Amino acid sequence: MSTPLLHIQQVNKHFGGVAALTDVSLSIEPGQIYGLIGPNGAGKTTFFNVMTGLYSADSGSFVLDGQAYKPTSVHKVAQVGIARTFQNIRLFNAMSVLENVMVGRHIRTRNGLWAALSRHRRAREEEAQTRQIALELLEYVGIAAFADYRADSLSYGHQRRLEIARALATEPRLLALDEPAAGMNATEKLQLRGLLEKIRNDGRTLLLIEHDVKLVMGVCDRISVLDYGQVIAQGTPEEVRRHPAVIQAYLGASAHV
Amino acid sequence: MDTLIQQLLNGLMLGSLYALVALGYTMVYGILRIINFAHGDLLMMGALVGLSIIRTLQSAFPALPDVAVLLLATLGAMAFCAALAVVIERVAYRRLRNAPRMAPLISGIGVSLLLQTVAMLVWSRNPQMFVQLLPLDPIEVTAGDATHAGAITNITSLTTIGVALAVMLGLLLLVDHTRLGRAMRAVAENPQVASLMGINPNRIIVITFAIGGALAALAGIMMASNYGSAHFYMGFLPGIKAFTAAVLGGIGNLKGAMLGGILLGLIEALGTGYLGELTGGVFGSNYQDVFAFLVLIAVLVFRPSGILGERLATRA
């Protein structure tokens, strides 16, 4: 029984008088694709934002890879090893595709002011390495051909891949994706699923918030279901699919969103 | 004690002016989420246009009583500035509604420069003497004694405060109890949904700008009446201070703008007055403007939502 990669316990969050999250706990094993689903307003995004440091939790414990972390600031969470993507794809539009990924390398590199001005040998080496790694990541997600294009000139599906490549560049222990399939057609979703599985098979751990139940059931190893800020079911896709509380909450007659 | 009362009176008068101008900022911000950088210059245009109207009326109809001249000039200036504000919205801001936030601000800077330049052309760079049509005879408020002068005020000052209060009450009535006011509040909340309810957001935006322009013009004329002069650069500082007042009260909030304006006026007057007393005149009224800026910075750093506001000034 390996130690979980991400172990979050008893997260509570209030917004004014509204209890957005009540005693939410989550445990992700390394090398899993973990899904978080639930009806609209269930608290998925709130939990995601709490976990990544955008909101502060009222209470809860957060442990990543055996070490506790306090999700008080977004950039520290990223440095600790959780990289996230955004539901509405937030790229650095005026930069090239390659440069976007190079920014992802920022926290794993060191070139500072002196390095920038003098371009001494170690600085040049690091810069070349950054470029190299960024190119390899673009190849990995399949958009290397667009390396020099402006980021916002890519198609939607390719932009999503770029965002994932950028997140991967931070060498995260956990890749957290906020509705990555949003706005995609069936073909794009299939390709996305392939990419996610490839990332998982190469040893990474992923957390997914998704609305597309079919995608989640197909790609996730384990799923938690939220409703009204509480976890109502947890388990493999099979277990969750048959769980009465889940069916009552929103699966119901329509299995597709 | 007399210093206190004197500074309170000064502060109320200043604060009334700031409140009127702050209303314009806060209304435009509430609806469009932009800072109208040229708003202070509407105050300036109001004062100068009013001055021209006064001069024309006085030379054409010398028998007209002063109060009537002032009234007509004020109404004329308010109408002019309302129209000017509408033109500014149409030309400089409308196309930039979906542009990054820097764009309307820079455009507003351009408008501000333009207005100042036009003012320089029409009324020259020199400060113009503003005909003061309301009595300036000092009215004693407190008796004072051998060492301290008593606190004094005058009709101009009192009229300023009175008119400003009346106008503010009127605006509150408009916004809270009329159909137009409801429409304005709806568009400020959510323009798309408001348009689904049959409200034309553009029309509301135009009306908002017009009201803001008129209020600024009123403030401009009263300011010029109190200080006796008007010039092309007179809108800059009051503009920034009024913006500070709007932020202090909670930007987007009408009552906040009124409260912030009065409060800022009081802070400025009391601060300068006592600073002067404390330092024996070394640091005194010449640092008056610093107060407003310090208040602005303090508010935005420590309580960005202002006193009455719910909207935050943090990055969106």
Next chain:
Amino acid sequence: MNLTALISQNTASRARYGLVLFALAIVLAPWLVGHAGGNAWVRTLDFALLYIMLALGLNIVVGYAGLLDLGFIAFYAVGAYLAALLSSPHLLSQFPALAAALPGGMHTPLWVILPLAGLLAAGFGIVLGAPTLRLRGDYLAIVTLGFGEIIRIFMRNLDRPINITNGPKGISSVDPVQLFGFSLARTHEIFGLRVTSVYFYYYLFALLVVLILFACIRLEHSRIGRAWVAIREDEDAAQAMGLDTRRLKLLAFAIGAAFGGISGALFASFQGFVSPESFSLNESIAVLAMVVLGGMGHIPGVILGCVLLAALPEVLRASMGSLQQTLFGQVLIDPEIIRQLFYGLALILAMLYRPAGLWPARRGGAQ
């Protein structure tokens, strides 16, 4: 692959040609300009160079990091006043103890003043930038404007209780630049040619512009430069990628301010006096206009913007003055006013029709 190699070769040789042309232009410019318009125009060119330094500094803050600073001129003022205090008789006249300690007078050499000015301005940049870090674009602008005004008010009023800045009168008799006994403020004979001081200052300023340019270009294509642009494009996403946006923004403020301070120190030595009215909001706006109109974040565009907007008043003064003379027999409208009219219109039109500037960057190839 072959195509890419060919293209990159072409751009490399194009870049080399561009560099040579640029170097030639720099060396020859004052002579061409001086031939056309005499010393006055060369002097304008010198001011244009100062503006370029300022604009490059502001470009880091506004163009790279996306922080709209409307009070940038404050750093220029800090550098100028420091230079003035360190190389004029003012402090000695105020503090007799100091005068006794320095019988030779207060004549700090330029190579000491410049780095001090840069450091002091950088310090101010951090202090003024720190409260603004959480603010959104337009609030940031107004607060920085406030800071700029506060500095100007202090400069104008710090003549009591101790006279530091000499108030509205400003500080005069500032030493001109002296390099190894060679005063830049005098006319010298070089190879039989009488060269006036504006030419010497030109080359000094040009040297500094080149150094600052070098620094800016290196920064732009570095890990830090990328981080700044990331913050400008989407600060939330930048944070999500682990960037410490607070420190990066402060760094931008500091470096931009340092360049501003250095150019301010040069300005003081060039002009020979400093007064608070040289550092008003209008100046901040003028520099901002140069950056915005030229091409935000794009160095060639920024330089173009500077040259255009700095040369504009002179061109207008010359042409409009004589134009109105011929047409109306007198000068109806002060060219200064026309310049401000142009500025205002230019800012509005730029935002409406070319928000990326006259010569914007073109990052990323096709599409």
